[in-house]
Amino acid sequence: MAEVIIPRTPALPDAHGHFGPYGGRYVPETLVPALDQLSAEYDAARNDAQFAATLTNLLTHYVGRATPLYFAERLSQEFGGRIYLKREDLCHTGAHKINNALGQILLAARMGKQRIIAETGAGQHGVATATVCARFGLSCDIYMGEEDVERQALNVARMRLMGARVIPVSSGTRTLKDATNEAMRDWVTNVRTTHYIIGSVVGPHPYPMLVRDFQSIIGREAREQVMAQEGRLPDMLVACVGGGSNSMGLFYPFMNDTKVRLVGVEAAGLGITTGRHCAPLTAGSPGVFQGSASYLIQDEDGQVAPSHSISAGLDYPGVGPEHSWLKDSGRAEYGAVTDDEALGAVKLTAEREGIIVALETAHAIAYLGNLKSAGHINTDTLVIVSCSGRGDKDMITVARELHL
């Protein structure tokens, strides 16, 4: 397993959390001192060998890292090139979300916070948070949109089994966006006793930075593994982007390897032209939402537009500020695939590799078809796809849609 030493003195963000014009801190005043405290604690923690040792130990023996870099032979036959899957689906709890939840709960413990809150869409971050709260004996409340409570019922039961309280959110669109608003409101109210474990590279500074850093174990391992297995760097990294944590985690350690193409895949939902999608980088515009400046799906008056995706984990109108910066700077490129294409990729990966991937992950795999059609994958092209989560949680949706 790669060192979990957290990257030091990163070039971005700057001291105020800015990635170019994006990021920053746009929150009610009440939260500013808590964000300052979190920044200071994180600075101290990442210079603390004991913190790194504790995190490494847990990632190894509790999460099961390093996760394999698996050569997907039959997907390679389908799409051409040499396709590897970084198997975050094999992490304890079934997705990459646990990497960040563990890091943040250690910070919460250092700050003496007794209570944890989190938002969740697909339920994977909620489950990861409930898991680490059970492990560390902290009280845990998870905000989840009513629509997601219905479509991710299994994850709701998992959270409850581990002692978390799942609070259904009925305001607004009843999905991740509104669950995040409610979690923020709870935090504003209980900020003195409570740490908010944000699940993606979104929100006010320092969250986009620290979630990226905790997730960058994905890319550090993948980099070592591909060098060991192929003797060279990949040509391309492909990962789905909702808020963008698994993709940032994979991309970040390759940021300076400028020959490695970074490809993020958003959810086109029913199709970009229908307006019912979650693709702010593909079809949105810059704005300020839930604590930071970033691309956003919004109307001409600056009201945030409802998003749609079959995948609850991507069903979010915003995106992490660093992705906005990577898009504008040209370092990363972004595309989008529809609900139907994602479903097709779930089926294909199950049939060809015997791996049932999450609907979120399926967006990344489906996009290999677009890359192939565009002539970007030839026999020698070495591709690492982030297999961010397993699909057990989606079986009800998938069974219905695919008439299983």
Add this chain to the structure above:
Amino acid sequence: MNRLTHNFNELKARGEQALICFMTAGDPDPDITVDLACSLYGAGVDAIELGIPFSDPLADGPSIQASSQRALDTGMTTRKAMQCAARIHDKVPGLPIVLMTYYNPVLRYGMQQFAQDAVASGVDGVIITDLTPEEAAEWQGHANASNLATIYLLAPTSTEDRVESVSKICSGFVYCVSRTGVTGARQDVPLDLQETITRIRKFTDLPLAVGFGVSLPDHVKAIGAFADGVVVGSALVDLINTNRDNPNLLKIASDYCATLKAATRKLDSPQAKGTR
């Protein structure tokens, strides 16, 4: 000096506190918003906070969330809210107006345009709930150029360093958040509020207004002992909504505000007897 500061100071000289009332523009509709503002002025309200609704008001509790959504559902926009302000200003030019919103609608409208149109609509100040002073340099430039006050919030969690730096760029008045939490009517005044106000007072001569949770004359009286003004929002928004179809809506709302206003006055003051 900004008109808000000036009016606060005049009230203070009389031993009186300012009553600032919040309404969402367009809830239940723009005409009623304008009529309500005029009635409230008649009832003695010292300034109006006019909310420009935003889809994701994360500092607001259920009352203002629902109100914002109702306003958006009837087609309220930033431009239309400015028009409401202009109509209010035409009818009751003596009533200071503060716009309250979130940053994204301002950004989308264009910061400079927003500041200029606000002033042209008779607006005295702006509160942008999620705009922290650290991110406000560009906005502040436009607001200053238009001579528009920007009111920032301070909270019970604000450190002394922060109280000092926020007070420095604040103008009009300082909005002191009464408790950690979101907006919404509460039963009591927090025990540590006076301490918070005393702490803030050390760093600024600007008037201090307290909001979040204020809904009853007793709250107003208690807060008036140490602050310069109160902001009442959710309770009024709920009252307006409950009586939206009541032909006596204007009277009900202004009676409520008159009761609150009476609580800001000393019993023996000449103004104690009545409304405008």
